[in-house]
Amino acid sequence: xxxxxxxxxxxxxxxxxxxxxxxxxxxxxxxxxxxxxxxxxxxxxxxxxxxxxxxxxxxxxxxxxxxxxxxxxxxxxxxxxxxxxxxxxxxxxxxxxxxxxxxxxxxxxxxxxxxxxxxxxxxxxxxxxxxxxxxxxxxxxxxxxxxxxxxxxxxxxxxxxxxxxxxxxxxxxxxxxxxxxxxxxxxxxxxxxxxxxxxxxxxxxxxxxxxxxxxxxxxxxxxxxxxxxxxxxxxxxxxxxxxxxxxxxxxxxxxxxxxxxxxxxxxxxxxxxxxxxxxxxxxxxxxxxxxxxxxxxxxxxxxxxxxxxxxxxxxxxxxxxxxxxxxxx
Amino acid sequence: xxxxxxxxxxxxxxxxxxxxxxxxxxxxxxxxxxxxxxxxxxxxxxxxxxxxxxxxxxxxxxxxxxxxxxxxxxxxxxxxxxxxxxxxxxxxxxxxxxxxxxxxxxxxxxxxxxxxxxxxxxxxxxxxxxxxxxxxxxxxxxxxxxxxxxxxxxxxxxxxxxxxxxxxxxxxxxxxxxxxxxxxxxxxxxxxxxxxxxxxxxxxxxxxxxxxxxxxxxxxxxxxxxxxxxxxxxxxxxxxxxxxxxxxxxxxxxxxxxxxxxxxxxxxxxxxxxxxxxxxxxxxxxxxxxxxxxxxxxxxxxxxxxxxxxxxxxxxxxxxxxxxxxxxx
Numbered sequence: 171x172x173x174x175x176x177x178x179x180x181x182x183x184x185x186x187x188x189x190x191x192x193x194x195x196x197x198x199x200x201x202x203x204x205x206x207x208x209x210x211x212x213x214x215x216x217x218x219x220x221x222x223x224x225x226x227x228x229x230x231x232x233x234x235x236x237x238x239x240x241x242x243x244x245x246x247x248x249x250x251x252x253x254x255x256x257x258x259x260x261x262x263x264x265x266x267x268x269x270x271x272x273x274x275x276x277x278x279x280x281x282x283x284x285x286x287x288x289x290x291x292x293x294x295x296x297x298x299x300x301x302x303x304x305x306x307x308x309x310x311x312x313x314x315x316x317x318x319x320x321x322x323x324x325x326x327x328x329x330x331x332x333x334x335x336x337x338x339x340x341x342x343x344x345x346x347x348x349x350x351x352x353x354x355x356x357x358x359x360x361x362x363x364x365x366x367x368x369x370x371x372x373x374x375x376x377x378x379x380x381x382x383x384x385x386x387x388x389x390x391x392x393x394x395x396x397x398x399x400x401x402x403x404x405x406x407x408x409x410x411x412x413x414x415x416x417x418x419x420x421x422x423x424x425x426x427x428x429x430x431x432x433x434x435x436x437x438x439x440x441x442x443x444x445x446x447x448x449x450x451x452x453x454x455x456x457x458x459x460x461x462x463x464x465x466x467x468x469x470x471x472x473x474x475x476x477x478x479x480x481x482x483x484x485x486x487x488x489x490x491x492x493x494x495x496x497x498x499x
Numbered sequence: 500x501x502x503x504x505x506x507x508x509x510x511x512x513x514x515x516x517x518x519x520x521x522x523x524x525x526x527x528x529x530x531x532x533x534x535x536x537x538x539x540x541x542x543x544x545x546x547x548x549x550x551x552x553x554x555x556x557x558x559x560x561x562x563x564x565x566x567x568x569x570x571x572x573x574x575x576x577x578x579x580x581x582x583x584x585x586x587x588x589x590x591x592x593x594x595x596x597x598x599x600x601x602x603x604x605x606x607x608x609x610x611x612x613x614x615x616x617x618x619x620x621x622x623x624x625x626x627x628x629x630x631x632x633x634x635x636x637x638x639x640x641x642x643x644x645x646x647x648x649x650x651x652x653x654x655x656x657x658x659x660x661x662x663x664x665x666x667x668x669x670x671x672x673x674x675x676x677x678x679x680x681x682x683x684x685x686x687x688x689x690x691x692x693x694x695x696x697x698x699x700x701x702x703x704x705x706x707x708x709x710x711x712x713x714x715x716x717x718x719x720x721x722x723x724x725x726x727x728x729x730x731x732x733x734x735x736x737x738x739x740x741x742x743x744x745x746x747x748x749x750x751x752x753x754x755x756x757x758x759x760x761x762x763x764x765x766x767x768x769x770x771x772x773x774x775x776x777x778x779x780x781x782x783x784x785x786x787x788x789x790x791x792x793x794x795x796x797x798x799x800x801x802x803x804x805x806x807x808x809x810x811x812x813x814x815x816x817x818x819x820x821x822x823x824x825x826x827x828x
Contacts, residue, residue: 278585283646286614287642305621320608
């Protein structure tokens with residue numbers, strides 16, 4: 171078997187490929203500077219990495235997958251750019267968001283061209299047949315993300331969101347992109363449509379598990395390793411899986427107390443966070459969340475294992491799942 | 500030669516194809532209702548019509564061109580939706596714009612998904628080879644329109660825009676889409692890359708001529724046939740080819756007078772419009788504009804004629820150019 175690249179080596183290739191797009195020098199500068207800025211904010215490049223790791227499952231030559239890897243990362247960052255505008259988020263990775271650093275119109279139009287640049291990256295696909303297979307998958311993923319964002323915004327105004335509705339929302343908003351990343355990488359390396367679809371399932375479960383873990387760690391995480399203050403979601407009244415599950419499980423009296431706690435302001439921050447956490451505990455929300463994460467991770471590993479690939483090839487992906495699990499302990 | 504369809508017959512097919520996309524019933528409704536609304540506002544469907552007429556130049560079977568026709572119209576309407584948001588336009592075709600009828604976030608997100616739906620329409624292309632040829636052309640057109648809109652917004656804050664800069668801006672913002680419409684229609688019917696590129700040139704010249712004509716008629720048109728009050732652009736201080744040409748031609752003293760007139764408010768509407776028009780006349784702006792329209796139309800007809808197609812096939816396109824000319828008289 172030819173030598174496979176490590177995740178760190180692949181990340182170097184991803185950065186090179188992103189730079190090769192040349193957004194820093196495209197004109198008009200006013201349109202492209204925010205694109206360059208957004209991509210330079212960094213991020214873990216999880217999506218292109220998943221794409222290339224999935225490509226390596228079937229071929230040591232990851233070059234055919236690079237156009238997809240770039241397109242996925244550019245599209246992901248486009249959604250962040252427009253989401254920040256719609257959510258009025260002032261900061262992204264500690265830096266001003268585009269609509270704050272520039273203005274709203276710049277955020278709209280730079281985002282628009284960024285989504286098209288994602289498509290343009292797919293022009294690097296070397297064969298007509300491959301583009302023809304990839305194109306509808308990319309489109310469906312792109313539409314699903316918008317649908318997920320719409321449900322997310324709609325849910326903000328609703329108090330009766332069920333856990334099932336929430337899970338479908340985060341599946342659309344975040345998980346399908348991880349699924350598509352793995353699927354497209356596999357297709358680039360000549361995987362069968364069936365194998366690629368199975369990897370899509372793996373990526374979607376991984377994406378759901380990641381999101382639930384984020385919700386979980388925001389309440390039960392270690393502040394030092396989590397990187398932000400614990401309880402932020404509770405203070406922002408963010409609809410997380412934990413909150414929605416708790417609403418589904420608690421009796422009327424506890425729900426009244428939950429509603430009271432959620433109205434407490436910043437001056438009663440500790441009471442609000444501790445009180446809500448106690449109700450989460452009473453409802454069994456952390457146990458439920460951990461069980462979901464374990465189930466999704468096990469399912470993902472099961473599907474991956476059933477593909478009968480050499481363990482050397484799947485090792486980096488399994489490592490990624492393990493790093494997920496280790497954050498929980 | 501098999502019977503060719505008339506423009507009216509083609510327009511029926513365009514409406515059918517647009518309806519077949521099913522946006523009226525897509526979910527979440529909050530995301531797709533603005534798309535359906537925007538497309539239902541009507542419009543002359545010039546781009547899909549040009550696409551199908553160009554397809555008919557090379558084949559009587561226009562079905563392969565329908566996915567492009569739909570994609571072009573959906574993409575065009577996406578740009579209108581986001582432009583209305585960025586320009587804060589309250590009305591479009593006499594109806595409230597999306598950001599006014601719903602809200603800004605709806606306009607952002609519905610527009611986003613609308614641009615992706617344009618790409619999704621291209622999935623109807625029946626062969627991988629054709630998609631592979633069409634894809635980079637569509638992408639380039641889409642990027643160019645965004646670049647044109649950016650220049651348009653940048654020019655609003657600049658007093659020294661040249662006529663050349665203006666012509667390049669409207670080429671990007673409006674003409675490339677007409678060019679791409681003709682080019683993609685031709686490719687769908689099996690035209691050579693060279694013939695398709697020539698039709699792109701035809702479409703771009705037509706687009707430029709249309710835009711200059713709009714500028715011209717806003718000042719020198721007949722209010723009854725133009726459909727809106729004469730002088731609107733002058734009252735809105737819109738940078739038109741006429742205004743920019745006049746600025747380039749006039750001497751300092753006249754420029755001072757032009758600036759004074761352009762500060763007059765609604766209560767001096769007549770003085771402002773008549774005064775500015777007199778300066779346009781003095782600068783020779785209407786003669787210049789008509790000469791540009793004539794030159795562009797002649798060039799377009801020349802390129803079309805050089806393709807050596809049967810006159811029956813080119814007749815509907817020539818008719819379209821004639822209708823352009825007749826609006827001028």
